Each structure stands twice: as structure tokens, then as C-alpha cells.
Amino acid sequence: MANTNLANAKSAKNDEFYTQYPDIQKEINAYLDYDANVFRGKTILLPCDDPEWSNFTKFFAQNFELLGLKRLISTSYAPESKKYKMPYQPTLFETSQPYFDNDKSKTHGKIFVLDRDTTGDNRINIDDLQWQYLEGDGDFRSKEIRQLRDEADIIVTNPPFSLFREFVAWLMEAEKQFIIIGNMNAVTYKEVFPLIKNNKIWLGVNDVRWFYFADANGELYEAAHSRWFTNVDHGRRHQPLKLMTMAENFKHSKHKEIRGKKDYIHYDNCDAIEVPYTDAIPSDYNEVMGVPISFLDKYCPEQFEIVGITKTWNNFAKKIYPEQIQISKNGKTSKVSKLNDGATIKLIDIPEDETYYIVNEELFIQVYARILIRKKQ
Numbered sequence: 001m002a003n004t005n006l007a008n009a010k011s012a013k014n015d016e017f018y019t020q021y022p023d024i025q026k027e028i029n030a031y032l033d034y035d036a037n038v039f040r041g042k043t044i045l046l047p048c049d050d051p052e053w054s055n056f057t058k059f060f061a062q063n064f065e066l067l068g069l070k071r072l073i074s075t076s077y078a079p080e081s082k083k084y085k086m087p088y089q090p091t092l093f094e095t096s097q098p099y100f101d102n103d104k105s106k107t108h109g110k111i112f113v114l115d116r117d118t119t120g121d122n123r124i125n126i127d128d129l130q131w132q133y134l135e136g137d138g139d140f141r142s143k144e145i146r147q148l149r150d151e152a153d154i155i156v157t158n159p160p161f162s163l164f165r166e167f168v169a170w171l172m173e174a175e176k177q178f179i180i181i182g183n184m185n186a187v188t189y190k191e192v193f194p195l196i197k198n199n200k201i202w203l204g205v206n207d208v209r210w211f212y213f214a215d216a217n218g219e220l221y222e223a224a225h226s227r228w229f230t231n232v233d234h235g236r237r238h239q240p241l242k243l244m245t246m247a248e249n250f251k252h253s254k255h256k257e258i259r260g261k262k263d264y265i266h267y268d269n270c271d272a273i274e275v276p277y278t279d280a281i282p283s284d285y286n287e288v289m290g291v292p293i294s295f296l297d298k299y300c301p302e303q304f305e306i307v308g309i310t311k312t313w314n315n316f317a318k319k320i321y322p323e324q325i326q327i328s329k330n331g332k333t334s335k336v337s338k339l340n341d342g343a344t345i346k347l348i349d350i351p352e353d354e355t356y357y358i359v360n361e362e363l364f365i366q367v368y369a370r371i372l373i374r375k376k377q
């Protein structure tokens with residue numbers, strides 16, 4: 001029970017990571033490099049934001065004219081609706097307004113809009129942001145925010161971690177363009193992977209370093225392995241990977257699993273070879289290959305097609321083993337009743353830090369989840 005509470009608290013806290021300005025700037029610049037007019041005349045919606053201190057709102061408001069935006073809308077989620085409660089204090093920005101409402105401040109979301117010069121300096125910038133309370137709490141699933149979504153052209157945000165699947169479905173149902181942040185593992189979700197496979201969603205250009213505002217004890221949190229997920233085109237995804245042939249890999253690969261070998265290992269339960277590193281993909285192999293998930297950072301749809309993922313929800317494991325014994329790093333054995341997610345490949349050497357299995361007196365090793373790809377014919 002205590003553990004569940006702790007896990008819940010951690011997952012709620014994960015929903016509150018904040019994005020750094022340079023991360024947003026670098027990524028948006030990559031889309032501009034590819035198409036300088038990508039945001040021109042567009043209405044941008046930033047949902048799941050905290051406009052008073054969000055770098056998303058700051059970036060798009062500061063660059064409103066440069067990007068040629070038509071309208072910027074940013075919405076926040078009511079403090080009392082948030083799963084992870086921080087000590088709440090309305091900002092001076094809010095309390096200094098004549099329409100400040102102490103109760104609404106806690107239970108309502110806010111909407112910030114930028115579309116014209118209100119200060120009379122003939123420029124549209126962050127000083128021209130106008131705000132008011134939303135009717136509801138700003139939940140992206142509410143009718144009110146759904147309506148804003150439908151009116152927007154491009155949606156940009158770092159949505160709550162725990163609702164990532166729902167958020168993606170919410171975007172897809174409206175068929176909008178988007179640039180959002182998610183955990184790299186999300187590519188393996190059964191709701192997300194098919195979209196990646198069909199080139200409806202792809203990874204952005206840069207890594208994301210997350211930043212969490214200090215908590216009550218002044219502690220800072222950072223979540224690793226975050227990526228931009230988008231359906232806005234960029235140049236990186238059209239650059240094919242430079243690769244060696246299979247023969248060149250056996251001769252020159254820097255990886256001990258490949259150099260000096262005569263074959264790539266073939267999976268036991270799927271017709272594909274195991275390629276443990278993206279830079280070890282043989283350029284002249286025409287059949288299916290299992291590659292690490294990080295391949296998606298380099299994926300160029302003109303070069304490769306994605307045919308699957310080694311997850312049981314994707315019908316990956318074709319063999320059903322009646323009995324499987326797992327042997328942990330320290331030699332402890334335990335029975336596993338059903339086949340673990342991920343590929344099992346026949347064991348060649350037993351690496352010390354790997355989990356392996358005995359199935360019907362044969363030894364197998366489990367590898368991480370792999371993306372199954374094939375050279376574009």
C-alpha cells in the first residue's frame with residue numbers, strides 16, 4: 001500500500017515537469033529551418049500550460065511577430081484539479097487585476113490570448129497578453145478546451161505524463177498539427193506505435209531536458225529520455241543514415257557483438273535478425289531487422305519502413321512456451337508463466353548483466369524491445 005502511494009505520488013509529480021526555454025527554442029528553430037513559414041498566419045494553442053511562468057507561452061509571445069502568428073492561446077489547469085498539489089499562491093500578475101477572484105483562482109483554469117497590440121506601442125508581444133478565467137478547470141478533455149483545439153491550427157505543449165495516451169488520441173481525433181513532449185518509452189505504447197509505424201507521428205529533432213520547479217524542500221527533478229513527438233515535417237527525418245554493408249560491419253564495426261562475426265543473430269520467435277545498435281544496421285540487408293528503439297531518432301521514411309515492434313500486444317511472440325525459467329543476474333531462478341514482452345534470441349555468450357531463460361532445456365536471452373524495420377524496396 002505504501003508503495004502504491006509512493007508510485008502514485010511520483011507519477012503525479014511527473015505530470016508537473018516544466019520545459020526549458022532553450023529546449024523549446026532549439027526545436028521550433030528546426031521546423032523553421034525546414035519551412036520558414038510553418039507558423040505564419042496560424043493559431044497556436046498551448047494547452048496544459050501555466051502561462052504565467054511557462055516558457056512555451058513566453059517563447060511564442062516573444063516571437064509572435066517573427067513567426068507571423070495570427071493568434072496565440074494558452075490555457076492553464078486549475079490548481080485544485082492538479083493531482084500533485086503544490087502550495088498555491090496566485091501571482092502578482094493575477095492579483096493586481098481588478099477582476100482577480102480568490103476562489104476562481106484555485107478552482108478555474110485561465111486562458112491567455114495574444115492577437116493584437118493592446119499597449120499602443122505598435123508591436124505585438126508578451127505585454128499584450130490578455131487573460132481571463134475559464135468557465136471550467138482547463139482540463140484538455142473539457143468541451144471548452146476541445147473547442148479551442150478545434151479552432152487552432154497547431155498545438156504545442158508538454159502534456160501530463162500520465163495522460164499521454166489520452167492526449168495523443170485527443171490530438172488525432174481533431175487531426176491537428178502538433179509538437180509535444182513525451183517519454184521515449186511512449187513509442188512502444190500500443191496506442192502510439194501504430195501511428196509511428198504509419199508515419200502519422202514521428203520524433204522531433206532534439207532531445208529534451210526537463211526541468212521541474214523546486215518543491216517545498218528546494219529539490220529539483222529531471223526526467224530523462226524525453227522526446228518531441230510531432231507531425232510537423234522537419235529536415236532531419238529526410239536525411240538517410242550513412243551505413244556500412246554487412247561485410248563491412250563484420251570487418252570494421254566498433255561493436256564486439258558484430259566485429260569478427262559471420263552472421264547477425266536470428267531471433268528464435270520471429271523471422272528477423274538482431275541488430276543491437278543503430279550504426280550496425282547493414283545497408284545491404286533486405287529482410288526484417290530488429291533495431292533499438294533509439295533508431296527512431298534517426299529514422300528516415302524514405303530509407304526504411306517500420307514493420308513492427310517486439311511487443312506481445314503486437315502479436316510478436318509467435319511461440320508459446322509451456323514452461324519458462326528465468327535466471328537473474330545473481331543466478332536466482334524463478335518460473336515465469338507467460339512469455340515476457342520483448343524478443344528472446346538464442347544465447348551465444350552469456351553476458352553477465354543480462355537476464356536469460358531456460359525453455360525446454362534450451363538457453364535463451366531476452367533483449368530490450370526492438371523496432372522491426374526493413375529497407376525501403
Ligand SMILES: C[S@@+](CC[C@H](N)C(=O)[O-])C[C@H]1O[C@@H](n2cnc3c(N)ncnc32)[C@H](O)[C@@H]1O
Pocket residue numbers: 014015016017018019047048049050054055056076077082083138139140141157158159160161163
Ligand atoms: C508536464 S507539465 C508542463 C507544463 C508546461 N506545458 C511546460 O512544459 O512548462 C503538464 C501540465 O499539465 C497540467 N495538467 C495535468 N492534467 C491536466 C489535464 N487533465 N488537463 C489539462 N492540464 C493538465 C499539469 O498540472 C501541468 O501544469
